Amino acid sequence: MSAPLLLIAASGLAREVLTVCEAAGTTVTGVLDDDPAKEGVAFGRTTVLGPLERVTDHPDADLLLCAGKGSVRKDLVTRLAALGVGDDRYATVVDPSVHVPSSCTVGVGSVLLAGVVLTADVLLGRHVVCMPHVTLTHDDRLEDYATLTAGVSLGGGVTVGEAAYIGMNASVREGRVVGAGCVLGMGAALVSDQPPGTVYAGVPARPIGKE
DSSP states (O other), rough: OHHHHHHOOOOHHHHHHHHHHHHHHHHHHEESSGGGGGGOOTTTTTTEEOGGGGGGGGGGEEEEOOOOSHHHHHHHHHHHTTTTOOGBBBBOOOOTTTOOTTTTTEEOOOOOOTOOOEEESSSOHHHHEEEOOOOEOTOOEOTTTTTEOOTTTTTTTTTEEEEEETTTTTOOTTEEOOOOEEOTTOEEEOOBBOOOOOOOOOTTTEEEEOO
């Protein structure tokens, strides 16, 4: 029997995760969120239990970070580590519609929502989020805290750096690199490497600023 799940951040992603948990029969204990106005408020079929520090009240629960931005998930891991939370406490949530081939690896704390496709030898780091209908093809590598939103498609051998964010329906040509902390805009088509910390948009994608 799996441990109950405690969600961190009362967000839209958390609501999506609740739907996955309901389909999979996973028990959700509640949600932790630092906003004092949310404490005690119903959240789907569960409740916001209080701020992050309340994690110590639930030593037997697995945890899942539901902040939509990778840099925020990274900060939450740092705060939770200070409260004694290690990697062994983090759950991985995969929608029942998603098949993870044996050649692929999904890191702890990651979330794969409905319709995500992994073909072969795909590597996902820790606390990666893939929204509905993301396509990851052979030898793609998503580093820790990367976020791919709905409809993103990666060609083979693409690397997405730590805490990078790829907008809805964007695509990346095979073998290219999206650098750490980058933002790639909605509908963009990236055909060249994107340097760390930059914001690209358009078809083909061009730099429009820095994150």
